Amino acid sequence: MTTDTRAAGDLLRLDRQICFSLHAASRAFNGVYRTVLADLGLTYPQYLVMLTLWEDDGLPVKEIGDRLRLDSGTLSPLLKRLETAGYITRRRSEHDERSVVITLTMAGDDLRAEAAGIPLRMAKATGLTLDELQTLRTLLTTVTENLDEADL
Amino acid sequence: MTTDTRAAGDLLRLDRQICFSLHAASRAFNGVYRTVLADLGLTYPQYLVMLTLWEDDGLPVKEIGDRLRLDSGTLSPLLKRLETAGYITRRRSEHDERSVVITLTMAGDDLRAEAAGIPLRMAKATGLTLDELQTLRTLLTTVTENLDEADL
DNA sequence: CACAATTCAGTTGTGCACAACTCAGTTGAG
């Protein structure tokens, strides 16, 4: 195609910028969450797990991993820390001894109220409008799906 | 405001989705880069450093850190690994003995040609159009700037 | 029923992110 050379050039520069900007954005988000979550004694990935449990308590490790795309190598120690912090309990499933069911403790459930204000603070911190946030989410979701399917 | 309640609800859900989608997108990108960069023996952050050096060789560690928003705690061991891999050399600056100047080796420079096809492959893997990529980059950059300025 | 294949949680090892710190070299105020 006639536009290939120019388009390829654009892509080269763009990739470099996206490469940087995505990495930077991910870390910037993480940094702000770090600050916001410090009061609760949670890290960002731990917060993701708590969000999941606040929505559906009593999930097995596998299900949490599927929803958050995290494997046992990440979740096992993370959940151990949440257990030590007193926010969750772990017990083997009665139906399937291979599964470990994660349940919120009182303290873990109470944390929900304390965390209630976080999403709004974060959304405001991004400085984007609702529409822009929607667009961003859509693009990120699309990219993720495509990247997951891409076999190179 | 009259729309506050509804807007707050939207934001709650949206934050949860953005929270997930950004984390997922960041890891999806990282995963594909992992595959693509495996041939070169580079990780994604190492690739970012090499991109920087291919653009401007002979930078001090501090400057690389500023451009990539990485601190010495991350860069020092990373650069040590790149040195071990034979892609860079490190030497103290003559003008300022505190600085360590990073220089590409022959092998490090040769890698540039091997890496030439990566950006296009990545851009294609995202499955987005040029316009969409532009939009994504703009949103990410804006978000990063806002988050960095946000004091909570 | 028996056993091979699968599933699930956990461990190990490597690398990145970041806070808090050390230490050598440099700079600036008095």
Next chain:
DNA sequence: CTCAACTGAGTTGTGCACAACTGAATTGTG
């Protein structure tokens, strides 16, 4: 000129991501 403040690189310790692995429990097939 001197010494306190600052700067740059590096180290240490904690936590996450992920590949590769182990071992126990379960399932499916002959």
